[in-house]
Amino acid sequence: MSIPDLTLNDGRSIPQLGFGVFKVDPAETERIVTDALEAGYRHIDTAAVYRNEEGVGRAIAASGIPRDELFVTTKLWNDRRGADDTRAAMGESLEKLGLSHVDLYLIHWPTPAAGSPVETWETLAALRDEGLATSIGVSNFDERYLPEILATGIIPAVDQIELHPQFQQRPAVSLAAEHDIKIEAWGPLGQGKVDYSGGAIGEIAERLGVSWAQVVIAWHLASGRIVFPKSNRRERMEENLAGAAVQLTAADVAAIDALDTGAAGRVASDPAEVS
């Protein structure tokens, strides 16, 4: 299965379709990530707070896949802020992953109650300049929080936000596009909390002889977003990867675009409420 690469605003390449490990049990992570790598994924999205970086690292080490063929993202959790603590947290993540650098390091949430993220963001830039992270970005910085980051003049390579057909985050997406920041869509399948198997998506899936999840993944890819659907099941890992081969028409993309219900479509946390 050929997975397209996108070029980030710092010139680096990123596989557009990867594998996410939120809620993957730490005890199961090595096996599940091994399955994902065997299925053909080369981009893994984890986070310190998932407590499964060790399992990701063990699976990578055991795979024998050359490091430069893999793209690994991890994220700074909300209780780690400021220069020294951010450096320490990143060191801990690298140690758990067994890696000398990650491909992408993100501030996980804006945590507005904790004050300005600027010192932390500038520290990520320093860590990037030192080679510990090839690219840096933010997560859950929607149009309310991205401006403070942009004002530093250090432009994130990506913004990872909740995004799926009923919650398309148009204000954040258009602000990111103005700065050539790629959107990574988390919860790309609606986290299993939305029934996307009927309606316009179901009709497209039936016409093309593919699954609803493959249609949704193909829609993200056709829209220029990066996605990393999570599944514990090998057959779904393969199904989701095969979503990259699904060809949607412009009318199909428009029909899914029309499913947006704005803020009412959110299925997970509002960044304003996450501390």
Ligand SMILES: NC(=O)C1=CN([C@@H]2O[C@H](COP(=O)(O)OP(=O)(O)OC[C@H]3O[C@@H](n4cnc5c(N)ncnc54)[C@H](OP(=O)(O)O)[C@@H]3O)[C@@H](O)[C@H]2O)C=CC1
């Ligand atoms: N930055 C952030 O704040 C956040 C980032 N993320 C990242 O985004 C990734 C993806 O988002 P996530 O929250 O996991 O949600 P997803 O939208 O990827 O949905 C995962 C759910 O969908 C099910 N599923 C997967 N494939 C299929 C399929 N083909 N057909 C039917 N159901 C399927 C899974 O079940 P099963 O496992 O049983 O197959 C699971 O219940 C995360 O793993 C994480 O890396 C996620 C949340 C927040």
